Amino acid sequence: MSASNIARNKALRENVFLMIVCIENKIPMFLVGKPGSSKSLAKAIVAENMQGANAKEEFFKKFKEIQIVSYQCSPLSRPDSIIGTFKKGADLQKNQDPNSYTCVVVLDEIGLAEDSETMALKTLHSLLEEGCAVEESDDPKAENKVAFIGISNWALDPAKMNRGLFVRRDAPDKSELEETASLIKMIYGFAAKTKMSPSWNQLKYAILRNFGGLENVIPVQIFQSHLKNGIVDTNEQPRRDDPDCSPASLIQDCLEGVQMIGETRYLLLLVENYGDLSTLQQKILTKHNAVVIFGSSFDKDQDYTQYYAECFGQRFIELGLGNHRVKCSVHQDFRLIVVALKETVAKEFQTPLVNRLEKHILSLSSMLSTKQQHMLAKLNAWIQTFCHSSERGYVTRRDLLTKQMDRKNLRLILVQCESGDQRGNLIACARYSIESEMKQLSISDVENVFVMLIVQIPRVTGRYFTGFQCGTWQSVHIDELRATCGIPNFIDMYQKPVSAVLETYLHTSGTSGVQFDVISLIWGCMQQALATVKDRDEVSNRNTERVKLVFNAKDRNTAREGTSYVKHAEESGQNQNTFVSGLALHLITIMKEKEEYINQHQWLITEAAKAAHINRAGTFRRSVMQYIEGKVVNILSGLLAVMDTNENLDILSTDMTKGWKSFLWQEIINDPEITQIRCSDFENGKKTNITDEFVVVGTSRKGNSFKSKMPFSWIVFRELSSIWRKCKSMPIADTQESELYTVLRTAKALETRPLGKLMAKINKEDVFEAIKDYVSDFVLMIYPVKSSSEHQ
Numbered sequence: 001m002s003a004s005n006i007a008r009n010k011a012l013r014e015n016v017f018l019m020i021v022c023i024e025n026k027i028p029m030f031l032v033g034k035p036g037s038s039k040s041l042a043k044a045i046v047a048e049n050m051q052g053a054n055a056k057e058e059f060f061k062k063f064k065e066i067q068i069v070s071y072q073c074s075p076l077s078r079p080d081s082i083i084g085t086f087k088k089g090a091d092l093q094k095n096q097d098p099n100s101y102t103c104v105v106v107l108d109e110i111g112l113a114e115d116s117e118t119m120a121l122k123t124l125h126s127l128l129e130e131g132c133a134v135e136e137s138d139d140p141k142a143e144n145k146v147a148f149i150g151i152s153n154w155a156l157d158p159a160k161m162n163r164g165l166f167v168r169r170d171a172p173d174k175s176e177l178e179e180t181a182s183l184i185k186m187i188y189g190f191a192a193k194t195k196m197s198p199s200w201n202q203l204k205y206a207i208l209r210n211f212g213g214l215e216n217v218i219p220v221q222i223f224q225s226h227l228k229n230g231i232v233d234t235n236e237q238p239r240r241d242d243p244d245c246s247p248a249s250l251i252q253d254c255l256e257g258v259q260m261i262g263e264t265r266y267l268l269l270l271v272e273n274y275g276d277l278s279t280l281q282q283k284i285l286t287k288h289n290a291v292v293i294f295g296s297s298f299d300k301d302q303d304y305t306q307y308y309a310e311c312f313g314q315r316f317i318e319l320g321l322g323n324h325r326v327k328c329s330v331h332q333d334f335r336l337i338v339v340a341l342k343e344t345v346a347k348e349f350q351t352p353l354v355n356r357l358e359k360h361i362l363s364l365s366s367m368l369s370t371k372q373q374h375m376l377a378k379l380n381a382w383i384q385t386f387c388h389s390s391e392r393g394y395v396t397r398r399d400l401l402t403k404q405m406d407r408k409n410l411r412l413i414l415v416q417c418e419s420g421d422q423r424g425n426l427i428a429c430a431r432y433s434i435e436s437e438m439k440q441l442s443i444s445d446v447e448n449v450f451v452m453l454i455v456q457i458p459r460v461t462g463r464y465f466t467g468f469q470c471g472t473w474q475s476v477h478i479d480e481l482r483a484t485c486g487i488p489n490f491i492d493m494y495q496k497p498v499s500a501v502l503e504t505y506l507h508t509s510g511t512s513g514v515q516f517d518v519i520s521l522i523w524g525c526m527q528q529a530l531a532t533v534k535d536r537d538e539v540s541n542r543n544t545e546r547v548k549l550v551f552n553a554k555d556r557n558t559a560r561e562g563t564s565y566v567k568h569a570e571e572s573g574q575n576q577n578t579f580v581s582g583l584a585l586h587l588i589t590i591m592k593e594k595e596e597y598i599n600q601h602q603w604l605i606t607e608a609a610k611a612a613h614i615n616r617a618g619t620f621r622r623s624v625m626q627y628i629e630g631k632v633v634n635i636l637s638g639l640l641a642v643m644d645t646n647e648n649l650d651i652l653s654t655d656m657t658k659g660w661k662s663f664l665w666q667e668i669i670n671d672p673e674i675t676q677i678r679c680s681d682f683e684n685g686k687k688t689n690i691t692d693e694f695v696v697v698g699t700s701r702k703g704n705s706f707k708s709k710m711p712f713s714w715i716v717f718r719e720l721s722s723i724w725r726k727c728k729s730m731p732i733a734d735t736q737e738s739e740l741y742t743v744l745r746t747a748k749a750l751e752t753r754p755l756g757k758l759m760a761k762i763n764k765e766d767v768f769e770a771i772k773d774y775v776s777d778f779v780l781m782i783y784p785v786k787s788s789s790e791h792q
Contacts, residue, residue, distance in 0.1 A: 006041070011177045013168050015042035018167055019149060020050065023066060023104055028128045028148040030110075030161045033169025035350055043068075043106060052100055064099070066147070067092050070106045077120040082107070086133045089146040104147040111152035121160060128163040141331040152760060186210065194241060200234045201242035208250055213270050213359025215342060247366035247375075252356050255335050266336040268357035270345055420455035427455060431473075434572035447767055479620045487621055488516045490604070497600040498631050499591035506584055518584055522636065525629050526550060529636040532693045533644070536704070542647075542696075549649045550640070553579040556570050579652065582669030589672040590635050593679055603627065634692055638682030641694040643669070646708035646777070660766040665711040667758050674754045701784040709773035716774060717753065717781055723749045 006012070015031060015038050022029040023046070031039050049055055052065025069092065071077075071085040089103035107113075113120045131145030148164065154167070155161065186206040190198045198206075204220055211219035224234060243253070257264045315330045339359060345354060360366075368376060406407055415430055417423055420609060434451050441449065493501050505516045530550060535542045607613065608624045617623035643649060651661060668674050698705030699714040710716065727745040750756035762770055776791075785791045 006045075009038070009172065011172065011176065012038040012042055012045075015039065015167070015169070016045055018165065019043065019046045020063060022149070022165055023050070024064060025101065025146045026131060026145055026147045026163025028131075028150075030150045030152065030156065030164050031167045031169070032152050034153060034171070035353055036355060037169035037172075039169070040108075043149065043151065050646055065101050067101075067103045068106055069103055070108055071148075072108050073120075074112045075112060075115040075117075077113040077116045077121040078118050079120050080119055082113075082123055083127070083133045086127055086146060090132050093146065094143065097145060102147055104149060107148075109152065110150040111154050111156060114156065124160050125163065128160070130547065178391065198232070199239050199242055200232050200236055201238050201245060203232055205245050205250075209254070209358060210244060210453075212250065213361050215270075215346065229607070236525065239244050246368075246370055247360060247362075248369065251360050251362070251367075254360070255337070258439040265356060265358040267340065268338045268340065268345070268354065268359045269362040270342045271339060271362050272342065289343060314520045332774065413449070414454065415452070416454045416456075418456045420457050427453065435472075478645040486516065487625055493604050493624070495601050495604075497591075497595045498603065499588050499595055499600075499741050501628075502584070502591070503588050506588070511624075519580055521629070521632060522580055522584055522587070525552065525633045525636055528629075529633045529640060532633075532637040533641045534693050534695050536695060536698075546640070546644060546649060549653050550579075553652050576664050577670040579666075579669060582666070583636065583643075585670060586639055586672050586675065586677055587632065587635055590639070590677065590679055591631065594635075617776035637692065638679075638694045639677070641696045642677055642682050644696050645714055646699055646705050648708055648712060650707060651709075651711050659713055660762050660770055664758070664770075665763070668712045668715065668755075671754060671758075675712070675757065676718075700780050701782060706777075708777045709772065710777050713774055714781065715758075717778060718751065719755050720746065720750065723753075 011033075019028065019031075019042055021027070025209045031042075033039055033513060047066065047068045049057060049060045050063055050066045051060065052063070053061055054065065055061045055063075067089075069085055069089045070145075071082060085105055085107075089105045093101055093103040100718075110121070128148060131148075132141075133144075150156075150160075150164070153165075186209060187198050187203065190202045190206070203223070207219050207223050211217075227234075243249070251267065251269070254264055254267050315332065316327045318332055339362070340349070342361075365373075365376070411435065417427055417430075420427060431453065438446060438451075440450065488501050488505060492504055496504075502518050502521075506518045527547075530543070530547050533543070533546065602626070608627045609620065610623075613623045613626070614620050617626050651665060700706050708714075724742065727742045727749065730745065751760065759770075779785065779791060
């Protein structure tokens with residue numbers, strides 16, 4: 001515990017003094033006070049310094065060496081846990097000299113245990129009277145008696161506190177606050193650094209760092225009014241080494257520990273709404289060393305007060321619940337940022353907690369640089385000039401309703417109205433007033449005058465707003481104020497199934513020229529789709545491996561990895577084919593198959609435009625995208641389950657250095673005519689009819705998966721089996737040669753099919769390896785192989 005960084009106020013001195021006295025004499029002690037009254041700090045100081053002959057200070061060497069045994073109380077505390085803590089303390093001091101060594105049982109937040117259903121604190125009565133846990137037949141021995149300290153934010157019932165020394169800490173008075181003040185420490189830091197008297201900017205900086213973030217309080221003006229003349233010149237020019245007093249700089253300096261003697265407090269940022277968090281992320285959390293950790297939301301996890309302890313230059317903090325405690329190391333550069341609504345801080349945060357944090361107000365305007373603030377002031381001045389200039393014909397609501405407008409210079413009228421569903425009459429009144437005024441203008445003036453009514457309509461409302469869809473008025477519904485990229489044009493989606501929309505945009509920009517990337521859509525849905533692909537062996541880590549394999553294939557042009565096969569791909573015009581482009585083709589094909597049974601041409605109206613869907617999504621455009629993504633995710637999950645049959649995805653990453661495998665994998669995945677994958681291929685793999693989870697099905701004789709060597713070997717096997725059955729059913733005169741003729745006919749028939757034409761492109765030097773890999777997979781698909789030796 002760094003003594004130079006601690007204010008020795010009255011509360012801390014009394015707490016430390018009484019703890020030492022009670023520990024030395026084993027007098028039970030109850031320390032009660034609000035958060036921030038130096039209770040935990042006093043305990044930490046006593047624990048660090050009361051080390052007997054090993055104490056750092058000569059003063060403490062005359063006292064006993066102590067061992068703290070802490071118990072974190074909570075509403076879940078049990079009597080046996082508290083008794084166990086006392087027994088643990090007694091065991092630790094066994095075989096020790098009671099005059100030089102003692103164990104101290106500390107019950108932290110003891111008041112929380114009052115709500116325990118097991119009445120855990122009732123056991124304290126006998127424990128405090130005897131000083132130790134006493135069995136029915138035992139007589140308490142001096143060597144078993146331990147010291148006791150109970151720390152609480154509020155007083156307990158007298159039956160417990162009367163059994164020990166009760167120390168109550170009230171709110172600090174003026175003198176205590178003066179002793180604790182940290183403003184002096186920061187000013188001293190400036191003086192020590194510059195070897196000069198502090199300037200006004202330095203003093204202002206210190207004031208804002210210590211008393212900023214207060215609602216309806218301007219601390220700089222308060223300090224300025226109390227400064228005597230001659231102490232500091234508030235009008236002096238800034239020095240070269242003066243700190244930046246802008247809000248953004250103050251927040252940054254707090255995080256980096258700038259301009260401070262000792263350690264800075266952690267940061268509390270007060271916001272009007274959580275939309276201001278985007279400012280924090282853009283301005284601060286973009287630093288390379290910023291890490292966001294979401295803490296626990298359980299109520300009782302937020303009740304603890306902790307202080308750092310140092311050992312060999314490393315800071316530690318003790319965390320725990322009950323008698324389960326652990327010391328966690330804390331990095332020297334660790335900084336905590338608490339972001340909370342102003343209203344929440346004012347109503348719910350306790351004052352001592354707020355005082356522990358350095359407070360600043362976070363908003364878009366407060367994070368502007370000095371140059372940006374000057375620019376903002378100029379823009380505000382220009383707006384005021386524009387609005388109040390007689391040449392612009394500025395119109396107030398009163399002018400609008402009372403027809404007192406300057407018609408001669410009027411060019412544009414903007415009328416803004418909130419909650420339009422509740423103010424229909426007011427909007428109608430403004431509308432007719434405008435129309436009446438427009439009639440009094442000349443024809444030439446009317447052509448140069450434009451009127452815009454901006455009406456805000458809540459998304460969830462019990463009323464309706466009809467708009468003005470007739471006459472000289474035009475009504476436009478603005479679904480979102482900011483343009484959203486990555487969505488097809490509504491013209492391309494109207495009365496078209498989703499498959500047709502995706503097919504339109506797969507290789508073109510649509511009829512309207514809007515850019516919508518189907519490949520990006522699929523990658524955006526990939527994580528969700530992979531999460532619903534399961535394996536029969538739920539214990540395996542195949543799910544994790546599958547995610548890595550798929551995302552490693554992102555943006556990979558597999559055709560170019562096998563250099564000897566690039567020529568084939570370029571000649572066929574398929575040099576842009578990739579893993580995900582093949583998924584896109586299969587996705588559209590299967591989606592078309594599904595849409596044959598159900599009319600999906602009106603989905604834009606019947607599904608995406610449903611009020612419930614729009615309310616859940618937030619806007620109509622988002623509702624459209626959620627519907628499309630839902631369709632994509634469902635089919636994509638089934639496709640991925642089929643593609644990973646017999647761990648086929650492994651070939652995508654491990655064997656792509658071999659040209660023929662790379663070529664074959666790419667060509668097959670990009671040709672739905674070869675794969676012939678249908679809905680039924682993965683619908684049968686669903687876990688249940690209720691869930692959308694798909695199970696990867698193996699094709700071995702046992703029905704399990706195996707690590708295939710040839711890309712899509714089960715598809716090759718299915719194709720050959722189909723041709724073989726047809727050829728075998730053909731009549732042959734000589735039965736002895738029937739098998740040979742069947743083989744020859746099968747080979748001949750395969751050459752005419754897309755798969756056969758593709759396999760004919762395999763180079764001669766690779767044919768033997770391809771046949772060998774297929775035979776290896778064929779054996780596993782045909783025979784119930786029990787071992788690798790049998791397989792060979």
